[in-house]
Each structure stands twice: as C-alpha cells, then as structure tokens.
Amino acid sequence: MYVLRHGQNPLYQAVRLGLPNLCYTCGICVGDCPAARFSDDFNPRQIFLRVSLGIADGLIAEQSPIWKCTTCYTCAERCPAGVKPVEVIIALRNMCFQEGIVPHQVSKIHQAVVTKGIVSALTETILRRRRELGLPEVSEDLGAIVKSVIGEDG
Amino acid sequence: MVEKRYKFFPGCLARVKLPHIEKSVRTVLEAVRVELVDVNEFTCCPDPVVFRSASRLEWLLLAGHNLSLDGGDPILTLCPGCASSLAEASFVLKNEMETARRVTEALKLNHEFIIPQVSHFLKVLAGEEILESIKGMVKRDLSGLRVATHYGCHLVRPSFAVGFDDPEKPKSLDDVVAATGAMVVEYEDKMLCCGRPAIDEETSRAILEHKLECLRDASCDILVVACPFCFEQFDLGQVVLARKKGRDYNLPILYVSQLIEIGMGMSGEASWKYHRIKPHKLL
Numbered sequence: 310m311y312v313l314r315h316g317q318n319p320l321y322q323a324v325r326l327g328l329p330n331l332c333y334t335c336g337i338c339v340g341d342c343p344a345a346r347f348s349d350d351f352n353p354r355q356i357f358l359r360v361s362l363g364i365a366d367g368l369i370a371e372q373s374p375i376w377k378c379t380t381c382y383t384c385a386e387r388c389p390a391g392v393k394p395v396e397v398i399i400a401l402r403n404m405c406f407q408e409g410i411v412p413h414q415v416s417k418i419h420q421a422v423v424t425k426g427i428v429s430a431l432t433e434t435i436l437r438r439r440r441e442l443g444l445p446e447v448s449e450d451l452g453a454i455v456k457s458v459i460g461e462d463g
Numbered sequence: 464m465v466e467k468r469y470k471f472f473p474g475c476l477a478r479v480k481l482p483h484i485e486k487s488v489r490t491v492l493e494a495v496r497v498e499l500v501d502v503n504e505f506t507c508c509p510d511p512v513v514f515r516s517a518s519r520l521e522w523l524l525l526a527g528h529n530l531s532l533d534g535g536d537p538i539l540t541l542c543p544g545c546a547s548s549l550a551e552a553s554f555v556l557k558n559e560m561e562t563a564r565r566v567t568e569a570l571k572l573n574h575e576f577i578i579p580q581v582s583h584f585l586k587v588l589a590g591e592e593i594l595e596s597i598k599g600m601v602k603r604d605l606s607g608l609r610v611a612t613h614y615g616c617h618l619v620r621p622s623f624a625v626g627f628d629d630p631e632k633p634k635s636l637d638d639v640v641a642a643t644g645a646m647v648v649e650y651e652d653k654m655l656c657c658g659r660p661a662i663d664e665e666t667s668r669a670i671l672e673h674k675l676e677c678l679r680d681a682s683c684d685i686l687v688v689a690c691p692f693c694f695e696q697f698d699l700g701q702v703v704l705a706r707k708k709g710r711d712y713n714l715p716i717l718y719v720s721q722l723i724e725i726g727m728g729m730s731g732e733a734s735w736k737y738h739r740i741k742p743h744k745l746l
Contacts, residue, residue, distance in 0.1 A: 326519075343656040347669040376662035379670070380512050382620035383654075386630045395621070402516035411516075412662050418513040422525075426506040428475040428513075435479055438737075442486040447478055448503045455506050458528045458570065459521045 318363035322404065327397030329357035331390045338384035338394055344377040351377040353384055353394055360397055368401055371410050375401045423459070426451025467587070469539035470579070471499035472529070472549075475507050476691040477541050483734035484691055484718045488541050488584060491720040494600065494727060495593050497584075502533045508540075511548035511617065512660040520565070526552030527566045530578050537580035539587065543690045546583040547617035551624040553578045583618055585689050585719065586627050589635035597642045602728035605645040608744070610722070611683035612636045612647060613674070613697070615690040616656050639719055640687055643726035650681035657688075659696035668707075671700045675712045684744050685715045687722050694718055698739045715742035 318324055336354050344351040351374045359368060368375060375398050384394040405411050411419075421429050431447055439447070477485040492499060507514060509525040526549055530538075540546040556563045556578060567576060587593060614633050622630040631654065637647045655677075658670030675697075678686060688694050697716045704710045715738065717725075724730075725745060735741055 341655075343658065343670050344661055344663075344666055347658070347673065348661075348663065348666040351666070377666045379616065379656045379658065379660040379667075381616040381656040381660075382630075383616075383656075385621050399515055399519070403518055406517045415513050415516065415662055418510070419517050422507045422509060422514050427479055428507055428510055429479050431479050435482060439478075439482045442482055444482055444485055444489075445501050445503075450504075451506045454504055454528070455525060458506075459518075459524050 319365050320360045320363055320368075320401070320404070323360045323397045323400035326400050327357075327360070327393045327395075329392050329397050330361045332357045332361065332392050333390055334358065335389065337387045337389065338392075341383050343379050343381055343383075344374075348374075348377050350374045353378075356401075357392060357394065357397060360401070369404050369408055369410065371405075371412055373401070373405065375405075376412055376415070423455055424452050426453075426455045468498040468500060468536050469587075470502050470533060470536050472502075472505055472508070472538050472540040472545050472581075474540060474542035474545040474691070475510070476695065481691050481694065481737070483737045484694065484720070485541060487718055487720040487724055487734060490729065491723045492539075492584060492587070494729075495588070495596055497539070497587055497593075499539065500533070500536060504532055505529055508542075508545035508548045511544050511551070513662075515548065522548075523552050523555060523562065523566050524569060527556065527570050527572070530556075530581075531570060531572050531576055535577055535579055537582065539582060539584050541584060541691065543583050543615055543618035544692060546581055547621070547625050549581040550626070551621060553581065554624045582627065583625075583689065585618065585635055585639065588639050588719075588723075589628075594638060594642050597639070597723060597726075601642070601644055601726045603726055605643050605726055608645040608685070609648045609681075609683045610640050610645045611650050611678055611681055611686050612640055612653070613657065613686055613688045613693055614654060615688065615693045616660075618689055636687065636689055636719060640722065643722055645722065645726070648681050648683045650683070651677040653677075657690075657693040657696040659692045659700075667696075668700070668704065671696055672704060672708070672710065675701070675704070675710070675714065678714055679712060683714070685717050685722075685742055687717050687719050689719045691718075702739045713740060715740045715744070717742060
C-alpha cells in the first residue's frame, strides 16, 4: 500500500517520463491494444489515470497488469494528447525491479543478460550448429562486458 | 550494384537459438553486395522488453556501449527489437543532455563520440535499387505461392525513433515478398502484435491464437516474418497450441531472407529441419 508523502506522487518517475497527466481519457489507446483485447484486466487508459493520481495499489506488483503490455507502441503512435504510454509502463516496471517484485521469467532473462551478456545461454548443440553453418564464434566475454558496463552506475 | 558497409548486429535470439536464420540473413545480404563487419563485443542490445524494464539507466548504458563500438559505420540489425531499442536509446542520448553526460562519463567515451545510424536489414533490402536487384536474381517461379506477411511491432514503431516505413500501414515487407514473385495475401488484424512480448503467458497465447485464426481464414501457404521473436512465437507457438488446446494450424513460417534464398534458387532447404512446422509446399 502506497501513501502520499509530502504531497508527492509515489509514481512520480512514471509521470515525469511518460506524461500521463496529459491524458484527457479519449480511450484511443484501448481500441487496438493487444493486451486490452486479449486479457481481462489490462486497460491502458485506466493505468495512466491511476498513475496521474498516484494510486499505486496493485500496479507495483508481481501480478500487476503492466506485465501484459507487449510494448507494441500502437497506443504511442495514436495518442493525441502527447502521453508516452510505453514510458509509463516501463517506468512502473523499473519501480517493480527496485522493489524486487517481478515475475520469475522476467528476472530470469534479466539475470541472463547481466551474467552472460545475452538473453539465454549458448548450448553445445547451438555452438556446434554455428560451426557447421560457418558462423562467427560468440565471444565468451560478453557477461564480463555487461558487468563492467552497468557495474559502476547501475 | 550498390555496395555498402555496415556493422552487423545479430542480437541474441538468432545467435543463441536460431543460427540458421542468422546464416540466411548473412547469405542474402552478401548476395545483394552489402558488406557486413562483425563486432565481437556486441552484447544484448539491450532487450527493449525485459532488460529495459529493469532500469532505465542500465538500458541506456548497455545501448551506449553497443553504439560506441568500432567506429562510425552504420549498424544493421537482424532483429527489429535491437534496431528499435538502439534507436530509441540513441534518441534519448541525443535529446537528454544530463542523461547523455552521465552515460558517456560512465562509459568513458570521448566527447566527439558520434552515435551511428541504426537500421533493421529490411530497410536496406526494401530500398529501390536492392529491390530491383532481388527481382533480377529470382530464378524460381513463386507466383503460385500465397504469402502472408507479419510486420510485428518494433520494425516500424516507435516511428519517432526507428523512422522506417509507415508505423500503421507499412509496405516494405510486402514489397520484398512481391520482389520474389510470390503473391502477397491480405488478412484481418495484419498489424496486430504476435503476442510474444506479453510476460503473461495466457495473454501471449490468446493473441497468437487469434492471429493464427485470421491467417487460416486467408488461406495462405506460408507466413513471412522479419523478427526472430515473432518467428519463434509463430513456429514454436503452434506446437504449444496443438499440445495445450488441440489446435492444429500447420502454417509454415519463413524468415524473409529464407524466402529470398528460395526465390534465388539457393539451397535454403538444409535449414528447414530446424523449423517446427516444415514448409512442405516448397520442399
């Protein structure tokens, strides 16, 4: 449960980057939204309104509807008000990470990038297939590179 | 004939799971005389769906690393996700001075560091001259082949960053398919996402199932894609749908470069053994 402290919106980061407060609730973001069409609880307009008002309950959670967004950017292309919908969703997801509450498959992929430098491990079968196809070797240092790149500041 | 040099960005999924697609893209680009330079230190782009969800700064740092490697040649990606993530990060680095300062300092980059142009390889193939050269190289008659195209999302969106084709009514993929002589078939919800990036599996599967229903109504022979994630969603996804829901669509999926290889009479068949749904009509 989030409470407003010192009059500040707890979702300020999502407001600053995504500008949901510009929304005038026209709903154009809902019409062709894949996640809205094919699930029961994803409504981008409702999410932007709640973020504007600082109502974070249920949004910063492992089961949050924000994980249903496919980042297809259809809404981003159509919004007449200048909201950056994907920025709102990504900022909310960043907050979930800060709180350590993310779906298992998300932390798994994130960990793979941090430790191996790529989204999943290279298996012996794939290494063999790459050689058969005459493709370049994949460097074994990618994980170390990622660690050094995000290490200092991340 | 056009000759151009690019740093080739193969991305993760093709490198670690679908190397036959990487091979196919390289083969076609070589055939149309595009020179590719490999950069060993290219890491994950980073992935615009999951990795970017972790931290905005980490996303920009890793993108900054990849953008800064190996001189000023433009970057050509195999995957639309990489192109869009790198292009959007470039946009941020060009427009948010304080963020850019933090990233360049952390990466110890020279102040004169110039962000290279980033494009998906389809942008090169769909250019007028290369499109003509593809037409000239087609040896096999594909006029009887009914092909549906799936653009996916990041290939053309967000348009302010990727700046390629029309974000809602693109034509580049259709143009390239038409250049092979195959027949482009329209279908309902063509521009709908494949569903793959939805972290929620049920939503992801529901979107995929709807796309496959629409494609079945269009009675196409194959579906052509330009994204390795869309490829996996449609190819492997059909196996999952068959197992979980008893749905059998049996629609073969080809990466756009594979269709060009077939049209040019190059042996693409060897790599089809890695497809879950085999393109029998072409075999």
